[in-house]
Amino acid sequence: MAYETVIGLEVHAQLLTDSKIFCGCSTKFGAGPNEHTCQICLGMPGVLPVLNRKVVEFTIRMGLATNCSINAYENFARKNYFYPDLPKGYQISQYAHPLAEHGHIDIVLNGGKKRIGITRIHMEEDAGKLIHDERNPWSYVDFNRTGVPLIEIVSEPDMRSPEEAGEYLRRLRDILVYLEICDGNMEEGSFRCDANVSIRPKGEAAFGTRAELKNMNSFRNVQRALEYEVKRQQYILESGGEVVQETRLWDDAQGQTHSMRSKEEAHDYRYFPDPDLVPIMISSEWIEEVRRALPELPLEKQDRFVAQYGIPVYDASVLTTTRALADFYEETVKLCGKPKIVSNWVMGDLLRYLNEQKRDIKESPVSPDHVAQMINLIEDGTISGKIAKEVFEEMYKSSKKPADIVKEKGLTQITDEGAVVGAIEEAMAKNPAQLAEYRAGKEKLFAFFVGQVMKLTKGKANPQLVNDLLKKMLSGS
Amino acid sequence: MGLNELTIHELQDKIKKKEVTSTEIVTDVFKRIDAVEDRVRSFTTMMKEYAFEGAKKADSEIGKGNIRPLTGIPIALKDIMCTRGYRTTCGSHILHNFVPPYDGTVVKKLRDEGAVFVGKTNMDEFAMGSSTETSYFGVTRNPWDLERIPGGSSGGSAAALAADECIAATGSDTGGSIRQPAALCGVVGLKPTYGRVSRYGLVAFASSLDQIGPFTKDVEDSAIMLNAIAGYDPMESTSVPTEVPDYRSFIGKDIKGFTVGIPKEYFIEGIDAEVDAAVKRTIQVIEGLGAKCVAISLPHTQYCLAVYYIIAPAEASSNLARYDGVKYGYRSTDGRDLMEMYKKTRSQGFGPEVKRRIMIGTYALSSGYYDAYYKKASQVRTLIKRDFQEAFKTCDVILTPTTPTPAFKIGEKMDDPLQMYLSDIFTISTNLAGIPGISVPCGYTQGGLPIGVQFQAGHFQEGKLLQVAHAYEQHSGIERRRPKL
């Protein structure tokens, strides 16, 4: 039987505020255990939460960017359960009145666009971190992460394959990064994903029983776990069994999902409105203020790049991965034109050097101005494309102006015919055997002579000129 | 007469005239504590050394002419208010060793106003009770009759003040925990409007109902204390940024032309005859002062108790989830795994009344019952609030008994939770509506037990409350007695 896969994702994104959601402790990653905690995030007796305004603003931003309607009234609820990483015995979250609802984003897969519905986006606080002792019967609790602001983004069960889910996740991450509200780092846990997955016979309207997948800490793992889970469910159905509704953990090493038996007890979270927090009323003025400050989003930008600069879709999608990279590209094009050539340099040499050093585009030692100047030097024939590679490397190392590098290193292209002729004569004189072979018909040796001339001119000879003159002089005519 | 028997404003006069020093006052207070504390047992923790240091500092400030409204005045703090470096137990085993690393806002404010803290007072465990019998640290006794309860939950503060072990005290009031013990101990107890006094640093019982307020020997002192502790606090989301008037300016104003509502629902069967008579005499005194007393109705009064005993335990069940043996307080070492650690810690750490309320609250919020209990109660709460809004359209204040009976015997109601809950029947509505209320002494029973009358006013109308309470106090014709200890 043919089955159809149904996937919905729940994404938790840590917001890039400086301080926690309900207290002033720092949200910075990497401090020593419990160094970023205070009486409030530790849930000591007598403390009270006060909401960080920026959390609301960031969440409105995400709501607008995903085409949600922003509710005029929302409140916080307490989700009650006991766990050592939850200091108050409840998590402050949103339940009946989330901030944003009924949105969607578009994804592009195999050239086609698809719309994925967003059910809701709500604000909540993160829990702490548990460290398990391998040899002793203890766990250790670090509350630094407790109270770091999160938004939970719940999708509709609109995805029909692990690939779609992967693409949706990447899109969502790109948007968050674009909005500068989340760093999107899955490995460090600032962007986390749980998946609900079920399968049903093709054509069937009712959903199958779903499993909830957790513990997938990379984009690759999300896709792998989903693929595994779809196969597992198919196998169960095909062998006449029934899928059980449960939570399953992805085991990266084994490449399998496992039932999470210890958490199978029925959840009864006893949600109720948090009496320590007051309702939030979001005026249309506030929404408009946030909307006006909203940046162009990745997909819109990609479409515009293709239309405006005439570059391939692939180039546009790479260049729009982050806002900073797109800005770098646009600024360079603004200075020197030649959108495709700029795209080649940015996507090629620049990104390669940056990736090698795991540097962000914002830390690039090369400025758009320098890239533009360098391209102008190629265009006006001062340097060759090949020499430009060397100039670029030096530019990256020293942040010097390309013209200065060319001058210092004497890299200006040799366009003087006499100089090139001299070099060719020297090459021919030094390699009489090869010359004889060439003239005997071994035309492959042409490239050898180009290389020799370039070597003698330290690569500065104008390649076209070298070509033309070599052809003439080698044949002896 | 010891200096410990005087009021804040009497002592202030003497301090200003350099007739007494703070050290002398504190000395008299501790003399009294040494003499009576083993019988009354008002305190969980004494802060004697701290108090004398504070007095010394106060005297040096006084010497420099820096006299704040509470400079050098010994005050007792209910042991529900976090004090940095001094244990804050909430009357519970589970917090018996908890030393907060921070001061609550009210503690800070009182200190800034020059107050000297003498100790932390006993209370019902987590403020759940009406008799101060549920404390892990033992029962506090009513100074007027040591066989009787002082009321609760702030029974330690009321008893300490009635026994002259301090000049004023703080309490917290969730369903009557300031006004009820004030009435039963013959002192003045004020519960301000919800949001008027910061809850930051007040160990939470029921967050939407809790409010800190003062216990004082007279109404003028109540105004002085409220001046010191009232005001917006950015550390609390439910704190209300409304301007704070000088409450002392309402002291001494007459109440001619005031309309005083007398709700018929508060004069019910089961109310003690002597209490009934004392409150009716109060009505006459008030009318004699030129106020108009009118019969009113608060139709949803009979539902207050049921609403309260759903909402307060529901909030409490969540507020008390943090006591799990992980971060502070008591942890049972009997458990073999995490689940057992949780259950044993909480079962050994909480007393029966706290466990009972956690059970009620957990049940009321649990899946399938939320609508029938918590939501229903919250809706009826809206109606109760509307009753008061309606009443305050025509009334300046409302007058009722504070409690249905005078202080009852120790142990009398311990086995019947519902009977115990009924002792808060006149004070609970105030908290549900978030309005201010004050209890003022209005007489004594034949047996010499104090009786209190309660005034309620609209949101942020503490000024009116103090005005009418003070006018009444000045003309009540009740002799000022002291318990014979």
Add this chain to the structure above:
Amino acid sequence: MKITKDQVEYVAHLARLEFSEEEKEKFTIQLNNILLYMEKLNEVDTTGVEPETHAIAIQNAFREDVVWESLPPELSLANAPDDSGNCYRVPKVIE
């Protein structure tokens, strides 16, 4: 009966409390009496009445996104029943 012993056990588990058999019996009776008293509320028609969860209706209480000094771990951990290496230590959590 509003609440059975089974329910008492379920609620106790949710609240992480445990009781002896005797206590369970006693609680079941006491909770029943209390819940029966709550039945009174069913007399009130609350159709269309908004539930009141705050005593005073205010909204939008915010703090600005400003970092303050955290507690030094030695102070925050001073009350910990069991700690090690600046972490709170608990019986092992099995997932």
